[in-house]
Amino acid sequence: MLLRRIRTISGAVLTVLAAVLVYVALVVPDAVAKPKNGTFLEAAFLRLPIEVIIGAAVLLALSPKWRKPVATLFGIGLGFVVILKVVNMGFRIVLGRRFNPVLDWPLFQDGYNALTETDGRGKAIAAAVGAVVLSLLALLVCTLAVLRLTRLTMRFPGPARRTLVGLSAVWIALAISGLTWFPNAPVASDTAADLLKTTVTQVPAAIKDQRQFAYASEHDPYRNVAPQDLVSSLAGKDVVIGVVESYGRSVLTDPGMNAIVSPTIDADEKKLSAAGFSAKSGWLTSSTFGGGSWLAHASFQSGLWITSQQRYGQLTASNRITLTSAFHNAGWQTVGMEPGNTVAWPEASFYGYDTVYDSRNLGYRGPRFGWSRMPDQYTLSAFQQNVYSKKQGPLMAEITLTSSHEPWTPIPQMVDWDQVGDGSIYAPMVKGAEKRTTLWNSSERTQVQYAKSIAYSVDSLISWVQKYGDKNLVLIMFGDHQPMSIVSGAGASHDIPITIIAHDKSALERIADWSWADGLRPKADTPVWRMDEFRDKFFTAYGDQNAVALPAPR
Structure with missing residues (x-):
């Protein structure tokens, strides 16, 4: 019973x-x-x-x-x-x-x-x-x-x-x-x-998208334009693209995170001014969010909206003109700095790079900083020693800065540029760092760490400009995407800041009609473009006006 x-x-x-x-x-x-x-x-x-x-x-x-x-x-x-x-x-x-x-x-x-x-x-x-x-x-x-x-x-x-x-x-x-x-x-x-x-x-x-995108990737409106006409007004300039990982709009608009980043940006604006540089900033809407950085890079470079691996594969199998390939074909030396890459990067030839430096040949001997294999200042120091100081003729380079990649612990600190060496100096900075599993239990503390990492990455790049940049330097700094929602919050936009920095003021005068804000921060009412619009607008602004015309809006 x-x-x-x-x-x-x-x-x-x-x-x-x-x-x-x-x-x-x-x-x-x-x-x-x-x-x-x-x-x-x-x-x-x-x-x-x-x-x-x-x-x-x-x-x-x-x-x-x-x-x-x-x-x-x-x-x-x-x-x-x-x-x-x-x-x-x-x-x-x-x-x-x-x-x-x-x-x-x-x-x-x-x-x-x-x-x-x-x-x-x-x-x-x-x-x-x-x-x-x-x-x-x-x-x-x-x-x-x-x-x-x-x-x-x-x-x-x-x-x-x-x-x-x-x-x-x-x-x-x-x-x-x-x-x-x-x-x-x-x-x-x-x-x-x-x-x-x-x-x-x-x-x-x-399946339908695959067919439609194949047509778009193969029909480039600039295919028949002479490469030198696409970037003619930048003749003799060194163009450096600095991609700041996870640098999203949230860090500039959220009061708590902005309070951490703002002092660094204010100080960096003074550094630029003291070195004779000026800057203008705007907003772009990234094609991805929280991750998938290579999709954002591809959208920015190609002028196409790359939102998936399918589109990325189709793009890199095409002969689409990228920003890098335009400079390469016009006679610039082209270099990619990809410290996060651990294996060969077949897509480098599609983009148009002569040389690529990655974690295997950058000579770093210091500790790892979470996902980032090396601090951004080390990447920039290696770029200075191996590329910028040895350039012969105009240079075009893209530098991916990874210190602001999640998990945002530990975060490196700036050191004297002459002491960077092989990176061994960074060893004490990783001791006692909080584990990701404990950090991510608190959204507030994660936001603080993220904001600190963005401040470090931006400061690294601006400090390099201040110390090593010459009168021919034109720097384009932008974020690839917003950080994941634990930081940016649910329903956050996909917007990221973008800044063009130049010593020669005429380089900024050519984008006067973009209505971008002066300095390193765009304003709330600064225009927002989709990231895939940048390539065409760039060619129109910096190309031969008689040969380059902006295609009709998509």
Whole structure:
């Protein structure tokens, strides 16, 4: 008798747990940020999912022969919904958008590589194995839960049908009333079905995009313009592009982060002025968010909107003119400084670089700073010694600054330029640094560390200009994308600051009609362009006006 009672109670508990699991899996949103009006609890548990009603109706209508196979398929489908929601949560946190099942598979490898760089190969492997195991477990548990509930409805078909009719009436009434807890969260929920529909429809959209983008990448409006005409007004100038990792608008507009960055920017503006340089700044909207820096670099360089690995691959297989290739073909020496690269970079030839320096040949002997293999000041010092001081003729270089890459711990400090050496001087700076796992428990402290890293990266670049820049230097400094949402916040824009610095004021006079702000900070009302607009505007401003015309807006 006792054993039977225990079985009855345990069976009832398992049935309740199965019902809770199915319900939660269907209604929990695929985002972790709390909405402004309402709470995550309301979003997750105070809604009625249409998927339960439809699924139960289908199973009740089937003959006993087909109920178990169909219930199994429903369970597997529910498991995939759970996996997709978890993946979307991660993508929303890091990249500010949902996962694309056609285009985003390469990003898992990039995520693994980034975790390896910051936490070590052992933890990266453990995370990958854990993700696979948990995915399989989700499929199994969801399938068992659906099968258990199916058996319950078959044991009590009458009450099940009456309950189904009542739930249908309630759902229709809620849908007609339009009751919501907050925008995009109606109480009459169909979010799981909508998520699957959106995911499936991305497949033909990606295929269509592939065809359309192939045409755009092969039809460059500047293909027949002589290279020297594209950059004629910069003849004799050295053009350096400094890409500051994760330098987003948020650091300049959020009061807390701006309070950290502003003193450095104010001091840097004085450094530039003392050295005879002037600056103008604007806003660009990046093609990516939180990560995927190479997509932003490609958009900036090519004049095309690169939002996925598919587009990136198509672009780099084309003969599209980039900023670098335009200078290269016009006779400039072209150099890429990529301290984050650990292997050969095949795309260098597409961009038009004569020489690329990366972590393998920069000679750094100091400690690692999180993901960043070397401090930005060391990268700039190596550039000065190996490239800028030895240039013969005009130089065009792109320097990627990585010290502001997550996890923003530890952060290097500026040292005397003559003491940089092989980087050994940085060894004491990593001792006692806070671990990422503890830092990221606090959004406020993470914001502080991020802001400090941006201040360091910008100061490194401006200090290099002050010490080594000559009258022929034209520097373009911009951020590749906003930092992930733990720093920038949910719903942040994709805007980044961009600045052009020059000793020769005529170089800035050519962009007077851009309405950019003076100095290193754009203003709130400074125009915002998409990042892919910059290349064409640059060619129009700095090219031969008789040969170069700005193409019609996209």
